[in-house]
Amino acid sequence: xxxxxxxxxxxxxLPAAAVADExxxxxxxxxxxxxxxxxxxxxxxQGWVFTLALRMLGDRAEAEDMAQEIFLKAYxxxxxxxxxxxxxxxxxxxxxxxxxxxxxxxxxQLHHLGRGGDRPGAVGNxxxxxxxxLVDETPRAxxxxxxxxxxxxxxxxxxxxxxxHRLILVLRDIQGLSYEEIAQTLRLELGTVRSRLHRAxxxxxxxxxxxx
Amino acid sequence: xxxxxxxxxxxxxxxxxxxxxxxxxxxxxxxxCPACRAEWAAFQKAxxxxxxxxxxxxxxxxxxxxxxxxxxxxxxxxxxxxLFFPLxxxxxxxxxxxxxxxxxxxxxxxxxxxxxxxxxxxxxxPPPVTREAPAPAAPxxxxxxxxxxxxxxxxxxxxxxxxxxxxxKAERAELPAAPADxxxxxxxxxxxxxxxxxxxxxxxEAKELGKTTAPSESPKTAEPSRxxxxxxxxxxxxxxxxxxxxxxxxxxxxxxxxxxxxSIPTKSADELYAAARTDMDSQRYxxxxxxxxxxxxxxxxxxxxxxxxxxxxxxxxxxxxxxxAIPEYEALVREFPDSPLIxxxxxxxxxxRLALGDRAGxxxxxxxxxxxxxxxxxxxxxxxxxxxxx
Numbered sequence: 001x002x003x004x005x006x007x008x009x010x011x012x013x014l015p016a017a018a019v020a021d022e023x024x025x026x027x028x029x030x031x032x033x034x035x036x037x038x039x040x041x042x043x044x045x046q047g048w049v050f051t052l053a054l055r056m057l058g059d060r061a062e063a064e065d066m067a068q069e070i071f072l073k074a075y076x077x078x079x080x081x082x083x084x085x086x087x088x089x090x091x092x093x094x095x096x097x098x099x100x101x102x103x104x105x106x107x108x109q110l111h112h113l114g115r116g117g118d119r120p121g122a123v124g125n126x127x128x129x130x131x132x133x134l135v136d137e138t139p140r141a142x143x144x145x146x147x148x149x150x151x152x153x154x155x156x157x158x159x160x161x162x163x164x165h166r167l168i169l170v171l172r173d174i175q176g177l178s179y180e181e182i183a184q185t186l187r188l189e190l191g192t193v194r195s196r197l198h199r200a201x202x203x204x205x206x207x208x209x210x211x212x
Numbered sequence: 213x214x215x216x217x218x219x220x221x222x223x224x225x226x227x228x229x230x231x232x233x234x235x236x237x238x239x240x241x242x243x244x245c246p247a248c249r250a251e252w253a254a255f256q257k258a259x260x261x262x263x264x265x266x267x268x269x270x271x272x273x274x275x276x277x278x279x280x281x282x283x284x285x286x287x288x289x290x291x292x293x294x295l296f297f298p299l300x301x302x303x304x305x306x307x308x309x310x311x312x313x314x315x316x317x318x319x320x321x322x323x324x325x326x327x328x329x330x331x332x333x334x335x336x337x338p339p340p341v342t343r344e345a346p347a348p349a350a351p352x353x354x355x356x357x358x359x360x361x362x363x364x365x366x367x368x369x370x371x372x373x374x375x376x377x378x379x380x381k382a383e384r385a386e387l388p389a390a391p392a393d394x395x396x397x398x399x400x401x402x403x404x405x406x407x408x409x410x411x412x413x414x415x416x417e418a419k420e421l422g423k424t425t426a427p428s429e430s431p432k433t434a435e436p437s438r439x440x441x442x443x444x445x446x447x448x449x450x451x452x453x454x455x456x457x458x459x460x461x462x463x464x465x466x467x468x469x470x471x472x473x474x475s476i477p478t479k480s481a482d483e484l485y486a487a488a489r490t491d492m493d494s495q496r497y498x499x500x501x502x503x504x505x506x507x508x509x510x511x512x513x514x515x516x517x518x519x520x521x522x523x524x525x526x527x528x529x530x531x532x533x534x535x536x537a538i539p540e541y542e543a544l545v546r547e548f549p550d551s552p553l554i555x556x557x558x559x560x561x562x563x564x565r566l567a568l569g570d571r572a573g574x575x576x577x578x579x580x581x582x583x584x585x586x587x588x589x590x591x592x593x594x595x596x597x598x599x600x601x602x
Contacts, residue, residue, distance in 0.1 A: 035279055042275040050270040064270045064345050071278045088307075172227075173262045198223035205258040212257045 023087040036080070042071050045189065048175060049095050050192050055098040055170045058159050070098050081179060085184060092177070092185040103163050152212065157207040167199035172197055213241045218248045222255050325569035336364060355480035452471070482512040488523065497527045518548040522557055525564070532563040553578050574601035 008030065023044075029037035049070055053063035074094050081090055158166055168186070171177045182193050218241045224230050225238060242249050285293065296302050320325050361522055479487070488503030504524040508517055521544040528537035542560035545554055558580045565573030577593040578601075 039275050040276045046274050048267050051267040054268050075282050108299045201223050205255045208258040
């Protein structure tokens with residue numbers, strides 16, 4: 001089964017250990033004030049960070065803004081990065097928690113505005129995305145099963161998962177992190193990762209089955 | 213293996229995390245259970261659909277924009293730069309502005325006695341003291357006939373009370389901050405009783421005043437009372453006759469406030485004056501002020517006008533209305549240049565001015581000490597000069 005590889009670990013790229021070493025050198029230079037080195041790190045990880053933000057938020061513009069915020073946050077916290085873990089793991093952790101915090105804040109804001117938000121992690125309480133309306137108003141048609149439409153449906157159904165389930169599903173099945181990496185990133189036990197992922201997958205299967 | 217157990221293992225099976233007997237068991241179950249097989253196929257399809265979402269890239273120039281934001285000065289940096297750079301221009305301007313602001317603040321502070329008073333801690337009110345202090349000795353050379361009304365209303369003098377000259381310097385120096393009773397008139401006593409005692413008391417006083425010594429004679433003395441003013445020794449009858457024949461003073465500014473006392477019913481001079489003194493004794497200063505004004509307005513030729521001015525000033529001081537007290541003392545000094553109350557009026561005006569932060573009070577105290585060295589106020593004036601006018 002093929003999953004997206006983590007940045008810099010594709011077949012044409014450097015092995016993971018070499019990537020980690022290269023990251024370490026870039027981090028050292030960035031910590032010394034070399035903005036160019038940090039820009040290189042941004043280029044290396046921007047796809048990964050942006051993808052996670054996009055899959056969690058479901059909106060490109062918002063995801064891009066958040067990705068910028070995440071890199072700024074990482075840059076400002078770079079002096080505190082001691083190299084105990086890989087830079088990638090550190091960055092994934094920042095990204096994951098930033099996404100969760102952002103969604104939590106947005107949910108609270110919506111709740112405050114009287115637009116729902118009672119269900120934790122339910123971005124689905126937002127006004128329905130175009131695909132939601134499409135799904136709600138249009139009978140299932142073969143056209144919807146085309147790839148592009150399926151992607152929109154999957155994205156819309158992702159938004160109905162709880163934030164925790166959505167995050168772990170994206171980290172594993174879209175971003176391709178191993179159980180161990182997910183455990184490090186989210187600071188969870190392996191068993192918790194395994195059981196939470198299973199529940200997320202089963203829920204997603206149930207949601208997608210009508211369209212498959 | 214049950215169907216539920218098999219489905220619980222779908223996630224691990226999908227991740228190829230099963231091996232050995234568990235893998236064999238679930239494989240056998242799926243081969244033999246069409247429902248679980250269909251469920252497994254749907255599970256795989258759904259997971260592939262999720263995986264097919266794949267990665268995404270931000271818009272072109274994303275990394276450059278991040279770098280721009282990193283290198284952009286923060287709000288604080290921009291504020292600091294705007295405030296201080298270029299240093300050679302901004303710093304001198306700011307230093308000059310700081311000096312100007314400090315200078316302006318100092319000016320405002322100096323010219324605002326209210327501010328100065330607010331900045332100074334309020335002293336605790338001393339305990340009430342005997343207010344039956346007799347009139348102090350009139351300094352030699354000030355044997356002017358008493359126009360203060362003491363002849364008709366001689367001060368009560370009881371044992372243990374002392375003239376102003378014997379009052380501790382510290383107490384007298386605290387005039388502006390002292391409680392009202394500290395500078396008030398003697399305690400309420402019937403006017404008649406006062407008059408009855410006048411002759412004998414004044415005789416005793418005259419004898420004692422003849423022996424008046426330095427102000428520091430006794431450590432425990434009464435506060436400088438209203439009646440502790442310099443007074444020429446005299447007999448009660450002589451004083452009475454003198455005050456009755458005293459020339460009418462010129463119209464004082466206070467008397468111009470006639471309209472303000474129009475509500476006071478017409479009373480005789482004695483009634484007005486006695487009522488005012490009673491009000492002073494009872495610390496009803498508003499009524500005392502009203503009564504004294506009425507007295508001054510209605511009896512411009514009365515011999516007790518000078519005394520009334522002094523008491524009026526004292527009533528204002530008791531209420532810390534120093535700016536209103538000062539004109540009363542000034543009126544006394546201006547309109548009764550020969551009064552033995554002059555040193556007292558000057559001393560109290562000086563204290564009122566000092567309470568307002570007006571350094572002219574120091575000059576007045578010096579004037580009292582220089583021009584009236586024998587007056588009872590001379591010593592306390594010197595004391596205040598040494599403590600508050602250095």
